[in-house]
Amino acid sequence: MKVAVVGCGYVGLVTGTGLAALGHEVLGIEIDGDRRAQIAAGKAPFHEPRLDELLRSTLEEGTFRVSESFEAVKEAEAIFLAVQTPLQPNGSLNLDFLVDATSQVSHALAGERSRKVIAVRSTVLPGTTEHHLRPLVPEGLELAVNPEFLREGSAVDDFRSTDRVVIGSREAWAGDLLEKLYAPLGAPVIRTTPATAELAKCASNAFLATLISFSNEIGHIAESTLGVDAEEVLSIIHADRRFIGNQDWRLGRPEILSYLKVGCGFGGSCLPKDTKALIRYARSVGQTPVLLEAALSINEGQAASLVERANRALDGLADRRVAVLGIAFKAGTDDLRESPGLKILDELLARLAKPVIFDPLVPADALQTYEKRGVRIADSLLSALQDIEACVITTAAPEFQSVPDMIRASRDGAPLVIDGRRLLSGEGLDDSGYLAVGRFWSAS
Ligand SMILES: NC(=O)c1ccc[n+]([C@@H]2O[C@H](COP(=O)([O-])OP(=O)(O)OC[C@H]3O[C@@H](n4cnc5c(N)ncnc54)[C@H](O)[C@@H]3O)[C@@H](O)[C@H]2O)c1
Numbered sequence: 001m002k003v004a005v006v007g008c009g010y011v012g013l014v015t016g017t018g019l020a021a022l023g024h025e026v027l028g029i030e031i032d033g034d035r036r037a038q039i040a041a042g043k044a045p046f047h048e049p050r051l052d053e054l055l056r057s058t059l060e061e062g063t064f065r066v067s068e069s070f071e072a073v074k075e076a077e078a079i080f081l082a083v084q085t086p087l088q089p090n091g092s093l094n095l096d097f098l099v100d101a102t103s104q105v106s107h108a109l110a111g112e113r114s115r116k117v118i119a120v121r122s123t124v125l126p127g128t129t130e131h132h133l134r135p136l137v138p139e140g141l142e143l144a145v146n147p148e149f150l151r152e153g154s155a156v157d158d159f160r161s162t163d164r165v166v167i168g169s170r171e172a173w174a175g176d177l178l179e180k181l182y183a184p185l186g187a188p189v190i191r192t193t194p195a196t197a198e199l200a201k202c203a204s205n206a207f208l209a210t211l212i213s214f215s216n217e218i219g220h221i222a223e224s225t226l227g228v229d230a231e232e233v234l235s236i237i238h239a240d241r242r243f244i245g246n247q248d249w250r251l252g253r254p255e256i257l258s259y260l261k262v263g264c265g266f267g268g269s270c271l272p273k274d275t276k277a278l279i280r281y282a283r284s285v286g287q288t289p290v291l292l293e294a295a296l297s298i299n300e301g302q303a304a305s306l307v308e309r310a311n312r313a314l315d316g317l318a319d320r321r322v323a324v325l326g327i328a329f330k331a332g333t334d335d336l337r338e339s340p341g342l343k344i345l346d347e348l349l350a351r352l353a354k355p356v357i358f359d360p361l362v363p364a365d366a367l368q369t370y371e372k373r374g375v376r377i378a379d380s381l382l383s384a385l386q387d388i389e390a391c392v393i394t395t396a397a398p399e400f401q402s403v404p405d406m407i408r409a410s411r412d413g414a415p416l417v418i419d420g421r422r423l424l425s426g427e428g429l430d431d432s433g434y435l436a437v438g439r440f441w442s443a444s
Pocket of ligand 1: 030124152
């Protein structure tokens with residue numbers, strides 16, 4: 001089938017190249033000239049494992065191409081909208097990009113007679129497609145909602161082996177067309193209304209955010225309880241048959257359990273944004289979403305709580321040399337949006353510490369604003385660990401496993417290690433020099 005994808009960011013490029021690899025002929029439409037040039041040269045404009053290979057192979061086979069022109073949407077049977085829907089200061093989602101993209105597609109398709117479906121892949125709140133986008137679309141074209149559930153860092157695999165394809169459409173033929181497009185994936189397809197598909201996407205992210213904040217709240221309780229480690233508490237919850245079914249847990253655990261884990265909070269472009277937007281939406285329909293508000297509030301305090309631990313252990317943070325290890329919002333990505341590492345860095349700067357930062361995937365030029373504020377950007381883990389008094393691990397980047405070895409090998413005095421991800425076992429580190437989130441801390 002011929003397909004167009006408007007917006008070639010994380011979602012659009014993965015969807016476009018993913019559909020191309022399934023045998024469809026895909027046109028990616030991207031307004032950003034730099035992004036377009038990179039994509040046309042076979043390089044994704046952001047770090048995403050396996051995406052470059054997929055992009056190069058689909059470009060070479062001619063099943064994927066990128067353009068700025070909307071002209072070719074005329075040939076497509078399905079047109080996906082995968083543009084950004086960022087949060088506005090008032091907590092609502094900015095629909096300007098989506099409205100522009102819908103108008104441009106509608107304009108290019110004016111007068112078209114063949115059946116086409118425009119599928120909203122961007123994350124939106126219930127009613128957006130019907131109330132904000134449908135009035136822009138000419139008669140005869142159908143709008144559907146087809147949310148994306150990928151995770152950055154494993155987006156290509158998530159697309160290929162998606163747990164479910166959710167299609168919200170008013171007209172059965174439009175849903176049938178999208179279902180046919182995804183058929184080669186062999187994934188379960190859930191057909192529903194547009195508003196249900198919209199709410200299901202926001203609710204999924206709010207659910208994951210709530211699990212993380214639940215875990216961190218248990219972590220706070222454990223941190224103040226002698227002899228208790230929240231990771232052990234949570235692993236006992238993990239072993240419940242209601243989570244793992246009849247599976248032998250030693251053979252591997254359901255991935256959902258990775259959200260029932262203490263850490264330095266959720267970040268990224270989706271969980272905070274979608275939870276905040278859902279809270280605002282819930283209020284707008286007369287509800288008081290106390291659980292979601294609490295999940296957000298726990299998350300917002302998590303960076304400060306970790307920095308406070310460092311503050312107490314070091315007896316003040318002014319002029320203290322502290323390394324923040326991990327600046328992207330999680331391992332495996334270079335995405336800085338709503339990153340816990342950056343929140344920790346901001347908190348350290350507010351307390352007049354002298355931070356140094358290192359992330360194996362984030363290039364130094366993305367951190368220039370921090371360099372201007374006096375933050376040292378280390379080009380290696382070894383360099384980040386030199387001459388510091390403490391380090392805070394904020395992502396589970398595999399490189400950080402070697403922190404204890406590097407500290408032992410160094411001639412500088414051993415810094416305090418604050419493990420904000422429970423990445424290390426603590427082995428090889430002096431007990432008083434290793435503080436782990438979720439574990440009782442004698443000085444608290
Ligand atoms: N990133 C994720 O992990 C993820 C996962 C699931 C859903 N989502 C949702 O998907 C949507 C897209 O997210 P993203 O992370 O891919 O965003 P992104 O910012 O990485 O990409 C959006 C792209 O659309 C382009 N664009 C904007 N307007 C355009 C137009 N009129 N014509 C052509 N191109 C245009 C932008 O230049 C940009 O490259 C958002 O609603 C997001 O909430 C994101």
